Amino acid sequence: MAVLSFVEVSEGKIKKASVEAAYYGSKVAEGLGTDSIALVLGAASADDLATLGQVGVKKVLHANDARFNNFDSKAFAKAVSEAANTTGANMVVLSFNQNGKLLAPRLSVRLKAAYVPGAVELPVFNGATAVVKKNVFSGKAAAHYQLNTEKKVIAVNPNSLSPVRGNGVATVEAFSPAVNDADFSSVVKGTDKITGTIPLSEAELVVSAGRGLKGPENWGMIDELAKDMGAATACSRAVADVDWRPHHEHVGQTGLTIRPNLYIAVGISGAIQHLAGVNGSKVIVVINTDPEAPFFKAADYGIVGDAFQVMPKFIEEYKKFKSAH
Amino acid sequence: MKILVPIAKVPDTTAKITFIENNTKFNPDGVTFIMNPTDEWYALVRAIELKEKQGGEVVVIHVGLADSEQIIRKALAIGADKAVRVDADPTDAYFVAAQIANHAKTENYDLIIAGKETIDYNSYEVGGMIAELLDLPCVALVQKLDIENGVATIKREIEGGTETVEVKLPMVVCAQKELAEARIPNMKGIMGARSKPLAVVAADATEKLTVVANYSLPEKAKECKYVSPDNVAELVRLLHEEAKVI
Numbered sequence: 359m360a361v362l363s364f365v366e367v368s369e370g371k372i373k374k375a376s377v378e379a380a381y382y383g384s385k386v387a388e389g390l391g392t393d394s395i396a397l398v399l400g401a402a403s404a405d406d407l408a409t410l411g412q413v414g415v416k417k418v419l420h421a422n423d424a425r426f427n428n429f430d431s432k433a434f435a436k437a438v439s440e441a442a443n444t445t446g447a448n449m450v451v452l453s454f455n456q457n458g459k460l461l462a463p464r465l466s467v468r469l470k471a472a473y474v475p476g477a478v479e480l481p482v483f484n485g486a487t488a489v490v491k492k493n494v495f496s497g498k499a500a501a502h503y504q505l506n507t508e509k510k511v512i513a514v515n516p517n518s519l520s521p522v523r524g525n526g527v528a529t530v531e532a533f534s535p536a537v538n539d540a541d542f543s544s545v546v547k548g549t550d551k552i553t554g555t556i557p558l559s560e561a562e563l564v565v566s567a568g569r570g571l572k573g574p575e576n577w578g579m580i581d582e583l584a585k586d587m588g589a590a591t592a593c594s595r596a597v598a599d600v601d602w603r604p605h606h607e608h609v610g611q612t613g614l615t616i617r618p619n620l621y622i623a624v625g626i627s628g629a630i631q632h633l634a635g636v637n638g639s640k641v642i643v644v645i646n647t648d649p650e651a652p653f654f655k656a657a658d659y660g661i662v663g664d665a666f667q668v669m670p671k672f673i674e675e676y677k678k679f680k681s682a683h
Numbered sequence: 684m685k686i687l688v689p690i691a692k693v694p695d696t697t698a699k700i701t702f703i704e705n706n707t708k709f710n711p712d713g714v715t716f717i718m719n720p721t722d723e724w725y726a727l728v729r730a731i732e733l734k735e736k737q738g739g740e741v742v743v744i745h746v747g748l749a750d751s752e753q754i755i756r757k758a759l760a761i762g763a764d765k766a767v768r769v770d771a772d773p774t775d776a777y778f779v780a781a782q783i784a785n786h787a788k789t790e791n792y793d794l795i796i797a798g799k800e801t802i803d804y805n806s807y808e809v810g811g812m813i814a815e816l817l818d819l820p821c822v823a824l825v826q827k828l829d830i831e832n833g834v835a836t837i838k839r840e841i842e843g844g845t846e847t848v849e850v851k852l853p854m855v856v857c858a859q860k861e862l863a864e865a866r867i868p869n870m871k872g873i874m875g876a877r878s879k880p881l882a883v884v885a886a887d888a889t890e891k892l893t894v895v896a897n898y899s900l901p902e903k904a905k906e907c908k909y910v911s912p913d914n915v916a917e918l919v920r921l922l923h924e925e926a927k928v929i
Contacts, residue, residue, distance in 0.1 A: 368842065373842070428846075429841075430820075431811065431814065431820070431821050431822070431823070432814070432815075432818075432819075432820050432821070435815060454807075455842070456823075456824055456840060456841055456842055459800075459807040459811075459823060459824075460807075460810075460811045460821060460822075460823040460824075460857070461811070462808075462811070463776070463780075463807070463808045463809070463810070463811030463812040463815070464811050464812070464814065464815040464821070466777065466808075466812065466815075466892065467777070467780070467812050467815035467816055468815055470892075471892070472777075472892040472893045473776070473777075473808065473892065473893065474893070475800075475804075475805075475806040475807055475808055476805060476806070489896050491899075493805065494803060494804050494805060494898070495694075495700045495802075495803055495805075496696075496802060496805060497901075498700045498900075498901075499700050499702070499898050499899065499900050499901070500898065500899045500900075500901075501804070501895045501897075501898050502895065502896045502897050502898070502899070503893050503894070503895060503896070504893065504894045504895070504896040505892070505893060506892070506893070506894065507892055543820030543850055543851070543854070544820060544822060544837075544848040544849065544850045545848060545849045545850070546846060546847070546848050547836070547847040547848060547849055548846070548847045549841065549844060549845070549846045549847070550844050550845045550846075550847075551841075551843050551844035552843055552844050557842050557843030557844075558843075559842055559843070560842060560843070563928070563929070587929065605860070605861060606840075606844070608860075611696065611720075611802065612720065612721070612859075612860050613860065615805075619928045620922065620926070620928040620929065630696060630697060631696060634696075634802075640926075640928065641922070641926045641928045642905075643918065643922070644907070654907050655905070655907070656905060657905065657907040658905060658907065658908065658926065659907065659908050659909075659910060659918060659921060659922070659926075660907045660908070660909050660910070661909070661910050661911070661912050661915070661918065662909065662912065663912030664912070667912060668912050668915060671912075671915040672915050672918070672919075674915075675915045675916045675918075675919045676919055676929075678916075678919075679919045679920075679923065679929070683923070
């Protein structure tokens with residue numbers, strides 16, 4: 359009996375979303391009075407992996423095998439299942455991020471385990487069954503999934519809980535899953551990373567803008583505030599579709615779903631499809647000239663005003679705040 | 684090339700979300716149901732484009748009851764060649780994936796193109812499950828897909844960028860935005876759809892792994908605190924002292 363969390367590394371660094379998953383796994387293990395074990399596939403330093411102890415992980419199984427440096431859903435599913443079986447884990451926790459969204463359903467089949475995609479809270483146990491809350495209908499409601507199988511897989515929605523760090527140090531053990539070359543079905547030909555900016559899916563703070571900005575030449579003030587705050591930039595579908603902004607910035611139903619601590623929406627009316635991508639944000643600030651903009655109904659703080667007047671003041675006030683703190 | 688496209692039925696995005704029977708069931712009253720947008724716009728259209736270029740056949744499969752006929756006919760009108768409906772209420776992703784995998788086992792598809800998550804449960808489950816049930820490679824969040832000599836060249840989304848991978852067919856792909864341009868069925872397609880084959884098959888007995896115990900709605904609407912446009916300093920103070928996010 360144990361709880362196994364699958365922790366992803368990218369270029370040797372532990373992903374933030376995976377730290378949350380490991381923390382979630384530790385909290386579940388604590389509740390069940392069992393051990394929190396993490397599995398890491400691919401190159402990473404033992405010192406970095408030991409820091410998972412800070413979020414309650416007791417032991418890290420590390421397959422330091424270069425074949426795992428690129429994600430392959432089939433091979434990864436095989437390796438994670440093997441780790442679950444050898445540790446006797448009845449629960450596997452991972453992030454509901456890009457790779458987790460594909461890996462988790464494969465694990466569910468492989469382990470014959472009930473699966474919750476995008477859990478937002480810790481499970482509530484009732485004997486062998488567990489009930490886990492997840493958002494449905496793009497955040498307009500929640501469903502409480504009941505997991506009836508002995509084995510369970512939970513993919514945790516990024517930014518659903520904030521890990522509390524302690525002083526623990528995890529032990530790191532080598533792990534060699536029985537995965538052969540034929541299990542690696544995809545060959546990576548290249549990557550195209552957007553450099554110099556913070557990846558939107560990982561960002562704590564996001565400054566976003568829409569058609570209210572009137573043209574791509576006016577994004578300077580959005581970029582400036584984002585740069586000052588250390589925030590990522592995002593946009594509405596309307597402006598991505600007319601190529602004012604790149605598609606990878608588009609958040610909403612058909613774009614990216616994000617849950618930052620702070621989402622600042624400038625000149626975005628807040629159509630339901632846009633809200634679907636951002637309404638999990640902890641705090642939403644809306645700046646719009648139209649007091650009737652639907653976004654204000656989803657906002658925590660609002661300014662009814664012209665972005666071209668408000669944004670320069672916002673940048674100035676933020677600079678003042680930053681120099682004082 | 685033989686391509687299978689699973690399609691799901693979902694409530695229209697503007698539908699009012701309410702529940703009945705003590706919050707254990709979605710209330711379909713007055714709700715318009717549509718084909719899941721990513722299934723229709725990206726998965727199905729890319730499958731048809733590949734067929735138009737290289738020949739072959741596009742089959743759509745749907746797990747659902749008789750009231751799904753309209754969305755299946757729409758898929759045929761857009762350009763699928765034939766359809767299969769597994770006659771069962773799709774309440775569990777594993778159950779749905781198992782029905783589709785069982786169909787695919789005997790049909791030797793070169794490619795299965797699923798959509799991204801459905802807009803109701805936002806779960807992103809079925810594509811990956813089908814792949815595991817059939818022991819096939821699978822790539823998700825696919826923005827570009829080309830096939831040449833039995834090898835798929837795929838551009839997929841990763842954190843902060845994209846990755847290009849090559850995978851040998853057969854495989855499963857989960858489509859998303861940018862993979863294709865949505866098509867609107869034309870009159871010829873709509874007329875033709877009526878005579879295309881739609882087979883209705885009974886569901887296999889497969890267990891369901893999850894049950895939705897109940898649903899809940901957000902507790903209360905947020906109360907927006909307004910700040911004057913002449914006092915942006917106050918907004919910065921609130922974000923720091925009250926919301927504690929900066």
